[in-house]
Amino acid sequence: MRPICQSFLANHKSVNTARRQTGRGKYGTCKVHRSCQEDSIIPGTICKASKFAAMGKPYCLRCARTFRSVHALQQHYNDSFSHHRCDVCGTDEPTWEKLLQHHRKTGHRVVCQGCDDGDGMTWIPGSQEYQDHLRECNVCTTCEEHFQSPGNLENHKIAHLQRTIKCYGCDRKFPTYPSMIIHLESGACPSEIDYIDLNESAALCYQWKAFLDEDYRDDLLDRYDLDLQYAETVYPFECPGCDSYFRRLSALFQHVYSTACNQDLQSGKIGKLVRWLERRHDASGSE
Numbered sequence: 001m002r003p004i005c006q007s008f009l010a011n012h013k014s015v016n017t018a019r020r021q022t023g024r025g026k027y028g029t030c031k032v033h034r035s036c037q038e039d040s041i042i043p044g045t046i047c048k049a050s051k052f053a054a055m056g057k058p059y060c061l062r063c064a065r066t067f068r069s070v071h072a073l074q075q076h077y078n079d080s081f082s083h084h085r086c087d088v089c090g091t092d093e094p095t096w097e098k099l100l101q102h103h104r105k106t107g108h109r110v111v112c113q114g115c116d117d118g119d120g121m122t123w124i125p126g127s128q129e130y131q132d133h134l135r136e137c138n139v140c141t142t143c144e145e146h147f148q149s150p151g152n153l154e155n156h157k158i159a160h161l162q163r164t165i166k167c168y169g170c171d172r173k174f175p176t177y178p179s180m181i182i183h184l185e186s187g188a189c190p191s192e193i194d195y196i197d198l199n200e201s202a203a204l205c206y207q208w209k210a211f212l213d214e215d216y217r218d219d220l221l222d223r224y225d226l227d228l229q230y231a232e233t234v235y236p237f238e239c240p241g242c243d244s245y246f247r248r249l250s251a252l253f254q255h256v257y258s259t260a261c262n263q264d265l266q267s268g269k270i271g272k273l274v275r276w277l278e279r280r281h282d283a284s285g286s287e
Contacts, residue, residue, distance in 0.1 A: 063080065077092070086103070088108035109124065138153040165179070168278065185250050200221060204221070207276075213235070
């Protein structure tokens with residue numbers, strides 16, 4: 001159903017003028033509804049709002065109420081839960097949800113559904129207040145959800161990425177390179193590649209000193225399971241750009257993929273490791 005027009009004509013003279021302007025004679029549709037095309041208007045008649053205006057009574061068609069003055073009608077529009085107006089174009093929606101849909105469609109305001117306990121709020125696009133809100137509440141601009149920490153937000157954003165990273169050993173695709181490596185480490189890939197294979201390959205890379213603790217290199221080359229080899233948890237992998245250590249190769253890649261440091265999966269020592277693993281394990285590249 002098209003939106004109901006909330007306009008009205010102020011007096012009998014205005015109604016007659018509107019009738020003449022339509023060119024439809026005595027019972028022509030009023031000018032107000034030539035634009036809104038309200039579904040309830042019968043061709044050849046005028047609307048209730050115009051009829052009450054001719055009687056000197058401003059009328060709200062949606063609420064079926066008359067008012068003592070134009071000011072009273074305007075106050076009704078401002079205060080009523082049946083009227084939700086766009087600050088930019090004046091569109092009057094019957095519900096808050098409809099107004100949010102209007103803003104999403106037009107871009108007149110930015111909607112954040114996570115605000116106000118999930119009821120949603122609107123923000124001026126590009127405003128400093130909105131930018132501060134995104135940062136302070138860790139907002140996903142794709143689905144408008146709030147998150148408790150920047151890390152949680154970064155992990156969530158992966159869900160919105162297209163799956164473009166093909167697995168080295170099968171036809172599955174993943175949204176990120178680290179998620180593909182996790183798949184391989186789990187041993188679930190039909191290729192039967194697992195974390196022991198990846199650990200050995202990392203230890204064989206000629207750049208191994210940049211990302212591997214030398215105390216564990218021989219163990220990885222001998223294909224030992226470090227979880228069984230040591231009573232305590234060990235962290236053989238390290239980030240070339242900071243002092244962070246990791247138990248699994250996938251954790252190192254996740255760290256580099258995030259904004260935690262200035263390393264990159266496509267360049268530097270880590271980039272060389274990625275290309276080495278691809279040459280070692282990518283079945284499609286060897287065909």
